[in-house]
Amino acid sequence: MKVNGTDYRTVWMEGSTVFMVEQNLLPFDFAIYRCMDYECTCEAIKTMIVRGAGAIGAAAGFAMAQAFVQNMKEKSADFLAKAKTDIEATRPTARNLFYAVDRVFNAGLQSVEHAIIEAQQIADEDAQSSRMIGQYGSELIHSGFAIETHCNAGWLAFVDYGTALSPIYTASEQGKEIFVYVDETRPRGQGARLTAWELANENIPHAIIPDNAGAHLMSLGKVDLMIVGADRIAMNGDVANKIGTLEKAIAAHYYGIPFYVAAPLSTFDPDCPAGNEIIIEERNKDEVRMQTGTDEKGNMHSVTVCHPGSKALNPAFDVTPASLITGIITERGIIKADEVEIGRFFG
Ligand code: MRU
Numbered sequence: 001m002k003v004n005g006t007d008y009r010t011v012w013m014e015g016s017t018v019f020m021v022e023q024n025l026l027p028f029d030f031a032i033y034r035c036m037d038y039e040c041t042c043e044a045i046k047t048m049i050v051r052g053a054g055a056i057g058a059a060a061g062f063a064m065a066q067a068f069v070q071n072m073k074e075k076s077a078d079f080l081a082k083a084k085t086d087i088e089a090t091r092p093t094a095r096n097l098f099y100a101v102d103r104v105f106n107a108g109l110q111s112v113e114h115a116i117i118e119a120q121q122i123a124d125e126d127a128q129s130s131r132m133i134g135q136y137g138s139e140l141i142h143s144g145f146a147i148e149t150h151c152n153a154g155w156l157a158f159v160d161y162g163t164a165l166s167p168i169y170t171a172s173e174q175g176k177e178i179f180v181y182v183d184e185t186r187p188r189g190q191g192a193r194l195t196a197w198e199l200a201n202e203n204i205p206h207a208i209i210p211d212n213a214g215a216h217l218m219s220l221g222k223v224d225l226m227i228v229g230a231d232r233i234a235m236n237g238d239v240a241n242k243i244g245t246l247e248k249a250i251a252a253h254y255y256g257i258p259f260y261v262a263a264p265l266s267t268f269d270p271d272c273p274a275g276n277e278i279i280i281e282e283r284n285k286d287e288v289r290m291q292t293g294t295d296e297k298g299n300m301h302s303v304t305v306c307h308p309g310s311k312a313l314n315p316a317f318d319v320t321p322a323s324l325i326t327g328i329i330t331e332r333g334i335i336k337a338d339e340v341e342i343g344r345f346f347g
Contacts (some may be wrong), residue, residue: 008021009159011055011159016070020032020050021156022049023050024047025300033049038063038064038086042063045059053095054096054159054264056096060088061100061118062123067080087101088101092279093279093316095232095268103118125264126158127158130159133262133331134166136330137170143175143176145225146181147178147227148180148226148227148248149168149191149226150226152185152191165199168180179205181206181209183211183244184208185211211244215247218252227329230261230263237322238319239275241320246320260328260329262330282314282315282316322338
């Protein structure tokens with residue numbers, strides 16, 4: 001996507017250096033962060049400098065390729081095994097991470113060049129599948145529609161275009177008039193900070209809404225369609241996505257509003273039969289207790305926004321059962337979530 005007239009991907013690798021949009025600075029500042037080794041790239045994934053299922057996957061693939069480059073002299077199998085474990089430990093829920101690490105690790109067993117080519121290929125595939133998701137998903141959007149989305153499944157969450165936002169971008173390119181309700185997405189505010197920034201960057205009309213406003217707007221008939229992303233999809237069609245998605249799906253179901261998930265096939269986990277087997281990442285409780293923003297001089301500060309002595313819980317994802325999902329928009333078309341044969345559907 002273009003930022004200030006220049007085309008960017010969210011994450012990319014040149015030589016053995018990984019570059020990424022520094023997402024913790026958005027929407028206040030647009031900066032590129034660089035990592036020279038796999039350890040740095042791991043830390044960037046952990047601290048959410050790069051985040052979102054597809055972008056995490058691409059970054060993890062690049063990190064694995066960096067590890068092969070770092071190991072060129074020593075040729076230590078132990079170093080590579082440790083690097084793989086380190087990368088896989090960064091964020092447990094995103095399926096794309098494991099998918100990418102496995103592919104690059106296996107390619108790297110042939111040669112370092114193969115590892116690099118495979119990592120680049122994964123990033124290219126991610127961008128391409130996001131584009132296709134936009135084509136298929138845009139068919140669901142009619143002019144005059146108001147669409148609600150949760151978290152950020154835009155281009156920042158993938159290598160380019162995004163998933164939940166890609167149909168919105170395509171519909172806008174097609175000249176359809178649309179409006180987007182952006183769930184703020186506590187605790188880290190990916191909606192308020194990232195999705196809103198992306199939509200503003202593309203001149204798409206939108207409003208940030210509090211996380212607890214969705215059902216109200218649906219009850220008033222103001223939402224025509226909801227589209228969210230996914231971090232892992234089980235073979236029975238259950239979907240893990242950012243915490244709060246489940247509540248939206250329940251509300252949408254109650255009010256008869258179509259609820260779609262947009263995700264590439266790399267997010268489907270053939271080894272996961274049902275959503276209750278998905279490991280849900282628990283993040284630092286300070287993400288709940290504190291908020292970060294800028295003052296009038298543009299300096300970033302974190303402040304406590306709750307009773308300081310109270311405990312906090314911070315599950316980062318929830319699982320929406322397939323029965324609440326109208327369909328899943330993939331790069332090969334839209335499928336019904338409760339088609340148990342999802343894995344076999346695509347061969
Ligand atoms: O914790 P994050 O910001 O990495 O969350 C992942 C996500 O981006 C969302 O759950 C998103 O809706 C899924 S699509 C990438």
